Amino acid sequence: MNDEEPFYHNWRVLLLVFVILGSIAAITISYSNGQFHIGNNLKYGLDLDGGSWLQVQLQGAIAQIDADPGKIVQTEFSKLLNDPNVKIDGVSTSSVSFVTSKSTTQKTIDAFGFGTSTVSSAPNGSTRVTLQTSKEFLIQKYLRDSLNADVKLIPGSQGRPPTYEIRKAVTEDSLNAILKPVDGKIIPPFRVGVTPETRDETKKRLEDKLNPISFKQITITPIGDNYLLIDLPGVSIEEARKLSLTPGKFEIRIQVAGNETAHVLYGDQIIGVGVPQKEKGDSWGVSFELNDDGAKALRDVAIQYGAVTNPGAHYLSMYLDDNLVFDAPLAPDLAKNIQSVPVRSMVATTGTGDVGQEKAKELQLHLRAGALPVQVQEAGSGEVPAPLGQKFKEQVAIAGLIALILVAIVVALRYKQPNIIVPMLSTSFSEVIIILGFAVLFGLQLDLATIAGIIAVIGTGVDHLIIITDEALAGGALPPDKVYKSRISKAFAIIFAAASTVLVAMLPLILFMDSSALRGFAEITIAGVLIGVFIARPAYAVIIQGLLVEATDKKYTDED
Amino acid sequence: MDLISEKAIEAYVKNFTLKQMLIIPVILLLLSLSILAYTTYRTGAPVELGMEFKGGTAVIFDSAKTPDQLKEEFLKYPGVEVRQYSVGDRKIMEFSPMDPSLKDELVNKVKSEFTNVEIRDMGEQFSKSLQSQAVRAIVISFVFMAAVIFIIYRTFVPSIAVVVSAFADIAFAAAMTDVFGILLSLGTVAALLMLIGYSVDTDILLTTRLLRRKGDLNTKTKDAMVTGLTMTTTALAALVAMFFVSSGLITSFTRIDIIRDISIVLIFGLIADMINTWMTNVGILRWYIEKTQKPVKRIEKPKKKGQRA
Numbered sequence: 001m002n003d004e005e006p007f008y009h010n011w012r013v014l015l016l017v018f019v020i021l022g023s024i025a026a027i028t029i030s031y032s033n034g035q036f037h038i039g040n041n042l043k044y045g046l047d048l049d050g051g052s053w054l055q056v057q058l059q060g061a062i063a064q065i066d067a068d069p070g071k072i073v074q075t076e077f078s079k080l081l082n083d084p085n086v087k088i089d090g091v092s093t094s095s096v097s098f099v100t101s102k103s104t105t106q107k108t109i110d111a112f113g114f115g116t117s118t119v120s121s122a123p124n125g126s127t128r129v130t131l132q133t134s135k136e137f138l139i140q141k142y143l144r145d146s147l148n149a150d151v152k153l154i155p156g157s158q159g160r161p162p163t164y165e166i167r168k169a170v171t172e173d174s175l176n177a178i179l180k181p182v183d184g185k186i187i188p189p190f191r192v193g194v195t196p197e198t199r200d201e202t203k204k205r206l207e208d209k210l211n212p213i214s215f216k217q218i219t220i221t222p223i224g225d226n227y228l229l230i231d232l233p234g235v236s237i238e239e240a241r242k243l244s245l246t247p248g249k250f251e252i253r254i255q256v257a258g259n260e261t262a263h264v265l266y267g268d269q270i271i272g273v274g275v276p277q278k279e280k281g282d283s284w285g286v287s288f289e290l291n292d293d294g295a296k297a298l299r300d301v302a303i304q305y306g307a308v309t310n311p312g313a314h315y316l317s318m319y320l321d322d323n324l325v326f327d328a329p330l331a332p333d334l335a336k337n338i339q340s341v342p343v344r345s346m347v348a349t350t351g352t353g354d355v356g357q358e359k360a361k362e363l364q365l366h367l368r369a370g371a372l373p374v375q376v377q378e379a380g381s382g383e384v385p386a387p388l389g390q391k392f393k394e395q396v397a398i399a400g401l402i403a404l405i406l407v408a409i410v411v412a413l414r415y416k417q418p419n420i421i422v423p424m425l426s427t428s429f430s431e432v433i434i435i436l437g438f439a440v441l442f443g444l445q446l447d448l449a450t451i452a453g454i455i456a457v458i459g460t461g462v463d464h465l466i467i468i469t470d471e472a473l474a475g476g477a478l479p480p481d482k483v484y485k486s487r488i489s490k491a492f493a494i495i496f497a498a499a500s501t502v503l504v505a506m507l508p509l510i511l512f513m514d515s516s517a518l519r520g521f522a523e524i525t526i527a528g529v530l531i532g533v534f535i536a537r538p539a540y541a542v543i544i545q546g547l548l549v550e551a552t553d554k555k556y557t558d559e560d
Numbered sequence: 561m562d563l564i565s566e567k568a569i570e571a572y573v574k575n576f577t578l579k580q581m582l583i584i585p586v587i588l589l590l591l592s593l594s595i596l597a598y599t600t601y602r603t604g605a606p607v608e609l610g611m612e613f614k615g616g617t618a619v620i621f622d623s624a625k626t627p628d629q630l631k632e633e634f635l636k637y638p639g640v641e642v643r644q645y646s647v648g649d650r651k652i653m654e655f656s657p658m659d660p661s662l663k664d665e666l667v668n669k670v671k672s673e674f675t676n677v678e679i680r681d682m683g684e685q686f687s688k689s690l691q692s693q694a695v696r697a698i699v700i701s702f703v704f705m706a707a708v709i710f711i712i713y714r715t716f717v718p719s720i721a722v723v724v725s726a727f728a729d730i731a732f733a734a735a736m737t738d739v740f741g742i743l744l745s746l747g748t749v750a751a752l753l754m755l756i757g758y759s760v761d762t763d764i765l766l767t768t769r770l771l772r773r774k775g776d777l778n779t780k781t782k783d784a785m786v787t788g789l790t791m792t793t794t795a796l797a798a799l800v801a802m803f804f805v806s807s808g809l810i811t812s813f814t815r816i817d818i819i820r821d822i823s824i825v826l827i828f829g830l831i832a833d834m835i836n837t838w839m840t841n842v843g844i845l846r847w848y849i850e851k852t853q854k855p856v857k858r859i860e861k862p863k864k865k866g867q868r869a
Contacts, residue, residue, distance in 0.1 A: 410797050
């Protein structure tokens, strides 16, 4: 025995010590402005720090959709050209041709935005039109126009029907109903939700909007693809709702024909909003300024749909969360201007008198509302006042302490040897420190659910240490090294099996549940189990052998 | 003082037959299942759903008024229910889902009248989706656990014994929440899942020790039981501490729902686990070993001696 390395030189023990020191450093030392600071780096959840949380659902749907391109062109151009006799006479993968009884020009056709066209006259005063376009694009265009919503094409595999992200709350049935006139259908599965890219974009826009108006850091965490959890420390729930939910999706659309409108720009392209002012005559108005992209977009559609020449037939409408908040034609002088150059600043006039002033004030608020790519709907919310959070924090600390003392008593009654009790409790305690260090490094916040997870992990951890101890001491005395090793490997067979059942049992919480509390609980439990099984418990097996060998050696010397 | 009396365990292991061992767990399992069935008949789900799975608004606050007085005062809001939340002045009011404007009005009213107001609000649709997700999570978690057990032991009877014991633990814990009026919350779901993974720890210890260790069956069972009971007692000690501090039954400690829910469900589950591991599982496993290994025993014995030398 004596020619072997002492147990504290064993690499497992050194690894444990190293990880503990690293965790303590992660928890206590921070670096900013070129200086190290000592402090508490643990991030607490809202239920411990006080504040409000909101879980919002992103409104949208993703579906693979097939439809007949010819039917789409027929339906749409019958409407647009006001000609019930549009006939399709050729469909290929890159073009659709049709014949209309009306005479029309290439400019008009191109303006509808279905793709570049070639127009030739056909017998009996009718016109033959060939559109350079694709099925993917036609379905997207059709959905956009009939839903009055943004629709994104998600590139998929060749030869399969394309997948679309519809940025509006739709049901499978309503979508199928819309597709029916064009021989279209959803190819299951239909999924409510948005793509991760859209989710992340929405998250970023919300952060940009919320952070400047809050005193403390607001964090937004995605939960699955469909939800965002917004944590607003130190903010009341009423305020949280107002800040996060009311500013909606602001959109300007242009009237194409009849009730059909086309997208022009979103609120994020509005970069400046003036205060309500009296304009020419007695009319109230709000001036606003577009960025270059917005100005260009407005000019393009105004020219495309003919709003520059006939403003009265192509009203500009402003929508907030799909509700019409303002509509008016382009002013004649603006229409003229816009034909030659993109115009960045303009005024929306709302009418005269008090009513006009009220309307102008409201419109100003709407114009300022930041734009999100998709609408959000509140799924759940909550508020914990800061003093109560403080009380929770103290109480969990007390609960942890009492639990530790009770566990110590049970272990002491069973083993009665400080050589076992002390390493067992210290190993357990070191697991807590490592889990906390892990939480700091990986940005997990400590809330009541994660703390419950930590306590649960420590519970299983002590159990595993008991398994190691009993296996090592089977028969009462410490066996020679070789036998000890084989016993420890048996103990670890049990521990690995037990740990893997906990791991797989926790997995569904991360995979299926849109609850941040349960996800946090599962994440910390899984992390804790892995830390325990691979770092802390192997080291304990080495330490306990070392200490018991020393004890036996001493006893032997005493007897001598 | 000894934590666990080895003599008592030895006597138990030696003297109890399979039938005697199974009688208590079978009665308990049947009782649990009837409670769950009755609750399903009464409410439509085996456990009564709490606000997080039904949707609605809950406000928790300090007020000297009695629940009846508060109910009267808030009668205009839909589905109002008022209960004592913990000892002292703390009360909880729960409402069914309502209009956002009415909700704002309610929140303002509660905040202006009472102190220390905690608010929880769950959308109806979202809670419904959580409800089906929770069912799915519990089922899949159980299937995963069972798969791991079957992969580890690769023999039918020992594996099914573990899975049956775990099932009985969960059924008992869920039934007890019904008996004690604990509603299904995110906390109880977390605890049930934890229980699925955790309650098999002692079963794995028992099965591995009995199947993969050599030696006298009764001694092996006794040794496993000493270790296993120490494990469960330690866990119970920690959980009892957590429960009392978070239960709201002690003045000066306020109630913390999620910790309370997790600890109480795990306490019930572990109590059932002691019974199911050391009666159900021991019973079935010993019956299996005695049945399958009797003819083999004679061939194995000299092998054992050879290894020891």
